[in-house]
Amino acid sequence: MRKLTGAVLATLLATTGAIADPVDDTLIVNEEMELVVRTAAPEHISEALDEVMSGWLFRGTETRAMQADDFDNPGMIFAEQARDVWNTAEGTEGKSCASCHDDIESMSGVKGTYPKWNETAGEVRTLQMQMNDCRTNRMGADAWKYDKGDAINMEAALASVARGTLVNVAIDGPAQSTWEQGKDLYYTRTGQLELSCANCHEDNYGNMIRADHLSQGQINGFPVYRLKNTKLNGSHSRFKGCVRDTRAETYSPGSAEFVALELYVASRGNGLSVEGPSIRN
């Protein structure tokens, strides 16, 4: 009897292991565009990882299918709303995004390169910071709140037109010190649980953390439509949630710390496709 239990347990363990691994699947959006969801790790993290994988590979069959078709992807509703905003003039200058940038499709090369060093400002900027720079300085409009409403919708719209391009953020030159700061944050243990980003997403990806399947924590799919809150979520909001889960006081979305962390985490996905708005649970 004991032997039998042992055999059953062994089978169970083996099965659980198989379920927890990332799936072997290819992401083809709208039956025409194949995205890179798995590739060799960029050189600067090759000591830690051999291969980088999109979070898409760690989600269930239904969730993956939902993202493979724009019609089924609820995140696209928000991206479409932002397309209307793109053409709407706002602020004292009477300008819209389109007044300077023309068609949003022409911005396909943008999302994959952010966060990015801004020479004039002398800082690394996220896409949302750059959007707000346009709004306050060029349009004479109010800045959008970080990771909220119009800001996250617009980031999703810019991500959607960038699908097919690869994440390729610069980590050298003037951005390097910010990148180093982000790297420090990534490996710093926080909170009562004393967990760093790396404890889950580097050491334990593919394993289950209770009912959740740990991914590598790549942000190539952001903004993310989460099934649990039925809206778009920004990477900073996700960072905040993770840090909170370690039972720590968190940084705020848009803070210098999270900008640095976004640059570092984005750089870990250099070579993966821009995927947003993606679907996760």
Add this chain to the structure above:
Amino acid sequence: MASGVKPRVKVPKTAAAGDKITIKTLISHKMESGQRKDKEGNIIPRSIINRFTCDFNGENVIDVTLEPAISTNPYLEFEAVVPEAGEFKFTWYDDDGSVYDEAKKIAIG
């Protein structure tokens, strides 16, 4: 009138005669149930899409009554047999009397 309402439809461009095709429809709509209250405790008036129809060359394919419990941005997917080339017409009826239309042509090939 409910704001931000936008119908979307996905129909294959071609089909073989007699083929069964899948049609997907989605309309962005807040679908306010009429059960909720605002901060002051006043009932937020009901505002939903209450009926959806699809016709093919004048013949009805599906006629759906939608109820208040249906969630935001109602998504409806159904199958239809295509006997000949023609046009699918989709109509959504709003509580406030607005009617939203969409049409898609399909060819035999």
